Amino acid sequence: MxxxxxxxxxxxxxxxxxxxxxxxxxxxxxxxxxxxxxxxxxxxxxxxxxxxxxxxxxxxxxxxxxxxxxxxxxxxxxxxxxxxxxxxxxxxxxxxxxxxxxxxxxxxxxxxxxxxxxxxxxxxxxxxxxxxxxxxxxxxxxxxxxxxxxxxxxxxxxxxxxxxxxxxxxxxxxxxxxxxxxxxxxxxxxxxxxxxxxxxxxxxxxxxxxxxxxxxxxxxxxxxxxxxxxxxxxxxxxxxxxGKKISLNIDRPEPKDTVWRLTVSHLSGLNEEGLPVLNDVTFSANGGEILGIAGIAGSGQRELLEAIAGIYNPDSGEILYNDPKTGETVNLRKKTPLQIRELGVRLSFVPEDRLGMGLVGSMDITDNVMLRSYRNGPLNLLDRGTPRQLAQDIVDDLSVVTPNLRTPVSRLSGGNVQKILVGREIASAPSLLMAAYPVRGLDINSSYAIYNLLNEQKSHGVAVLFVGEDLDVLLALSDRLLVLNSGRVAGIVDPRCATKEEVGFLMTKSHDEGSDSADDGTEGGAL
Amino acid sequence: MAATTKHSGAVKEPLIHITRRSSMAPWKGILIRAAAVVIAFLLSSVLAYLLIGADPANFLKKFFEGIFGVNAMSANLRLWKLAKDTAILLLIGLALTPAFRMRFWNIGAEGQVLISALAAVAVVIYLGDKIPKEYNWLLLLLMLVASLIAGVIWAVIPAIFKALWNANETLFTLMMNYVATYFVAYCLVKWTPDGSSVLGELPKGHLPELGNSYVLLILVTLASTVFMFVYLYYSQPGYEISVVGESQRTARYIGVNVKKVIVRTMVLSGVLCGLAGFMMVAALDHSVTVTSVGGRGFTAIIVAWLAKFNPFIMILTALLLAFLNQGAGQIATKFGVSFAFPNVVIGIVLFFVIGCEFFIRYKLHFRKRTPAADADNGKGGASL
Structure with missing residues (x-):
């Protein structure tokens, strides 16, 4: 009282x-x-x-x-x-x-x-x-x-x-x-x-x-x-x-020695309901740079990355990959993930759905790290030694909080799950790294750890495709920024001089009525 | 401050609250499960006293006599029978395990084993006279091949429909059981000119006995157990089974051909069911009837589930079920009650064994606060 x-x-x-x-x-x-x-x-x-x-x-x-x-x-x-x-x-x-x-x-x-x-x-x-x-x-x-x-x-x-x-x-x-x-x-x-x-x-x-x-x-x-x-x-x-001061600036080292790595041309495809989800998508990505991909949710980001990874099969178009070792160019469309790997394409993919696609929740950390390399064992048997060592390295290097390597990944918190997934994908020394919303649900420390990892890959000459939702981050991290809008490429902008408003406008403008929705776009971007 | 203390007196903490355990020492888990079995038996004997007026001590004595016999000779006989029943259940349970780990709910082991047994018998009936006695090994080989093929066909048809059109495997495998049963009935009519549909013991196609007719079966089952353990935990196809079972999207992401894994895994299931059917004919029954499998295809599902699909633990669960069946059978004979009562006992034991998993997974906290502790808490909490 x-x-x-x-x-x-x-x-x-x-x-x-x-x-x-x-x-x-x-x-x-x-x-x-x-x-x-x-x-x-x-x-x-x-x-x-x-x-x-x-x-x-x-x-x-x-x-x-x-x-x-x-x-x-x-x-x-x-x-x-x-x-x-x-x-x-x-x-x-x-x-x-x-x-x-x-x-x-x-x-x-x-x-x-x-x-x-x-x-x-x-x-x-x-x-x-x-x-x-x-x-x-x-x-x-x-x-x-x-x-x-x-x-x-x-x-x-x-x-x-x-x-x-x-x-x-x-x-x-x-x-x-x-x-x-x-x-x-x-x-x-x-x-x-x-x-x-x-x-x-x-x-x-x-x-x-x-x-x-x-x-x-x-x-x-x-x-x-x-x-x-x-x-x-x-x-x-x-x-x-x-608990300590940390810098909130995202690094963007100048790209150097960029080489052509991937061209997607005129890629079109339908979703499960038969509606167009990719519409004549064309762009190129280079080794040594981060290509940001912006767009409101469901604009075709997922299908685009899954098409390159061989999981989603588009109806038409080409996905040309240039092998940095041999200099040969191959078309990845209509290839399964296994065929893509057998071609020697070093492609890593951090999917948006971590536990539904990138990892197996009930398996422990070692077995999840083994997902990419389990075929390396002798005589159709599994070799857990190398993956266990790699898992330990990932846990140490990325400071993953876990009781031990035998813990099922579904018991870990979102940030730790993501670190294991990103760590595994980077470990295979990719030449093309695709990451969809890699910091979704992650706290500041973990997010910056991921940004640093992406920058590190860029400096190793990897072509990085980074699908994000936070425009501030996309503008600060990317070397070029591609904007998707209803499955089309609405534009590729230079993030060093583009504003959030411009990108927001490209994300939301409708294809028929350009001027009317311009207001909406600016409103959205101004948030 | 005073207000807080007063309130806490009126406020009731729930009597029990439940939290998830992060881990538990293995010996504790074993102890809890053992306690569950003991309590179930005590409860069963009380129930026996109330329902059929059996003296509880005598009830338990008779139950165990069913397994250990009354003297050395019957003990020998009954323990061997227990080992045989365990082996058959285990072998069928092993057949189901890879499919279950893939979350392919194959409830058609009954039919898969039965059709394999039928195939082995058919080989003897149609080729038995054409192969001279010295070539018994050839006849056995043909029987084995026929059994395996029959088991694989029965298992792989639902798998193909599942892989291509996502047809429900549970209904499909269940229906295949009926097809198998009635096909056996048809063949029996065809093969018995007197119309009795009772085949009698086949004169040929017997496996050699090592000591007695059960030893070979037990050895084959143990070898299968080791093989299945290695396959599931240490082989690449076994790993693919786990991935497909957990998430087909993850499987596709790492380049696993999901359709191939489904079919391949069911072929393996079919092979083991075929082996079980062959062993039943060539080593044990030397005949086939519509009830040859006798529900063991379904009981094996419990064997696999109780062991959480671990082949070595399945040895124990198969033993438990065979043990219960044999003891309960003795009760039915000795006390002159219908088989319904022994089944009640089996039900009680399974209920306790499955129910005790709750105490292994969760921890119960009982209210333990005293008013004095409450007051302390009040002070500690109200630090404003």
Missing amino acids: EYAGTQMQPVLELRGISKSFGSIKANNNVDLELRRGEILALLGENGSGKTTLMNMVAGIYFPDEGQILINGEEVVIRSPKDAFDHKIGMIHQHFKLVDLFSAAENIVLGVNDGSKYNIKNVNERVRELCDRYGFNIDPKEKIHEMSVSQKQTVEILKVLYRGADILILDEPTAVLTPQETAKLFDVLRRMKADGKSIIIITHKLHEVLSISDRVAVLRKGEHIATVNTAESTESSLTEMMV
């Missing part, structure tokens, strides 16, 4: 929360408070315990020690239902929706308020919520017909429909384009104005600075400090997060 009635009463307060998984301490004596009507950013590196902490508030985990107070009252949250009863709602990174249900059906699923189920009323209430906060969702639309950002909106609506006053969003922008992120932030500000209290987990510093009122920083499971956003800068936050 001491605080009651004062403005300072936090809606949510955590006191001395600790949580261990086996021998790993995910959270250690964490104190945190969330004030009414504020947006609190929860910042920290991969594995610093942000998600674990919030999962305890949302009823997924139960703390080993410590207390949770809501409006000054200590509460026990044993299940997500308890969390809802305390008006807490969490929007998880991975959506939990029934694909064949409509938005409204998903939203009402599991709500038991005693009233008779009437989908018309639900539709009506969902529409009211949409109007109030500015969502753009048709309650009757089926989930499987929706885009990623619409699905996320449904998740947010689900929580609001249950009357949540405290919203927790776990890395909501990881899957969004800059434009969608801007829209989400508008919605969050409107909810804040409506008196909701919001915790947002993110890695992206510029987002923290633009959306939050205060920032709580976690490092290695401990709460370092909570500061006012207005008094913070990117570098002060980084320092708190990492």
Whole structure:
């Protein structure tokens, strides 16, 4: 009762929360408070315990020690239902929706308020919520017909429909384009104005600075400090997060001795639904330079890289590879990954889907490192000796955090998984290295480690194709920047002089109406 | 501060909460599993007392007599039978394992073994008289080849449909069981002019006995176990099986031909089922009936799953199942109850063995806070 009635009463307060998984301490004596009507950013590196902490508030985990107070009252949250009863709602990174249900059906699923189920009323209430906060969702639309950002909106609506006053969003922008992120932030500000209290987990510093009122920083499971956003800068936050000062400048050494390595010409192809996904794509890549590839999600980036790697089979066009050793040129189209390797093409590929394509989650680190080289053993048997040594080198060189080499990679955190994948792909001394979103979900330290690795490969004369989503990074790292737009090459720009606005415009302009959408493009780029 | 202490008294921590274990010492795992089996037996004997009025001690005694016999002679006989049953189950379980590791749910071992047994018998019936007695080895060789081919055909048809058109392998292999059963029924009618459909013991095509008729089977099974272990864990095709099972996209990414792996793996499954069918005819039964396999094709699925597809651990799981079957059979005879009751016992034991995995994977925390500790926590937490 001491605080009651004062403005300072936090809606949510955590006191001395600790949580261990086996021998790993995910959270250690964490104190945190969330004030009414504020947006609190929860910042920290991969594995610093942000998600674990919030999962305890949302009823997924139960703390080993410590207390949770809501409006000054200590509460026990044993299940997500308890969390809802305390008006807490969490929007998880991975959506939990029934694909064949409509938005409204998903939203009402599991709500038991005693009233008779009437989908018309639900539709009506969902529409009211949409109007109030500015969502753009048709309650009757089926989930499987929706885009990623619409699905996320449904998740947010689900929580609001249950009357949540405290919203927790776990890395909501990881899957969004800059434009969608801007829209989400508008919605969050409107909810804040409506008196909701919001915790947002993110890695992206510029987002923290633009959306939050205060920032709580976690490092290695401990709460370092909570500061006012207005008094913070990117570098002060980084320092708190990492524990030391680090430079936020990305190196771009001048390319030297560039030689022609790859030409993709007039490549066109359809996706699984039979819609065109690559449309007359033509470009060249050179050894000794990084070719950045920008574009909003689903513009053909994945298919382009998979076509070069022999996984996706386009309908027409050519993929010409020039072997740096022999000087011979071969056409890689219509070749399988195995045929490409047998031709002696040293091609490495870090796919976007790490555990679904690049690695096998249930296998240990050694066996995953062996994926590329398992055919080297004698007599159809496996030789684990060399891969084990390589795995140890990767773990040492890239400072992968793992109990040992026998640990299944699915148990590692996202950044460590990525380091193993990139480490393995670089280990085969490629002449062409393709990386799709290699820093997605990675914290600052790991991201810079990856940028350095790409630069190192470039200096060894490797042709690097780098598909990214952060325009700042693409402009800072690439030597040339190719912009994809709906499967077409919208342009190849010089990142030394191009601006974000120009690239954003190329990414979003529609092919028929150039001038109309120009405004949209600039808006998007200006984020 | 005072408020905090007061509140914590009212707040209830859940009685139990469950966390995942990161690892567990192997001996602890063995202890938990052994305890599960012991508890299951105790529960079964209590149930026996309640349901059929059997004295619990006598119930357990009879159960174990089923396996260890009442005197030295019957012990010898029964232990050999246990070893034989274990070997057959293990051999069929080994056949299923590579497919299961590839997440190809082959539930057609029953039919694959049966059709192989039929093929071996057919060779004896059609060629037995044409091959002179001195050339018994040739007859056996032909039987073996016929069995292997039959097993492979039965296994590879669903694999091809899966590889080319992604047809559901579970339904397909299940249906192939029925085809095999009725094909055997048809052949039996054809081969028995008296219309009895009972073939009787074949005069030819017997494998030589090493000591007794079971030894060769046991040796073949042990060799297969070692082979399968090396194949799955230390060979390139075995590694490809694991990759394809986990993620076909990863397999394509590293240049594995997924269709080829599916078909190749099912050929291997078929070969081992063929071997099992051949051994059953040439070493044990010297005949075939529609129930020759007797559900062992399905029981072997449990053998493989319980061992998490590790061939060496499958020796133990196959032994456990054979052990339960034999003991339960004794119960049924000695207490004059129907076979339903022994099956209840088997069910209870399996339930406990599978259920105890929960305690191996997860840890339970019971509420242990005292009010005093709560107050301390309150002070520690409220450091504002």
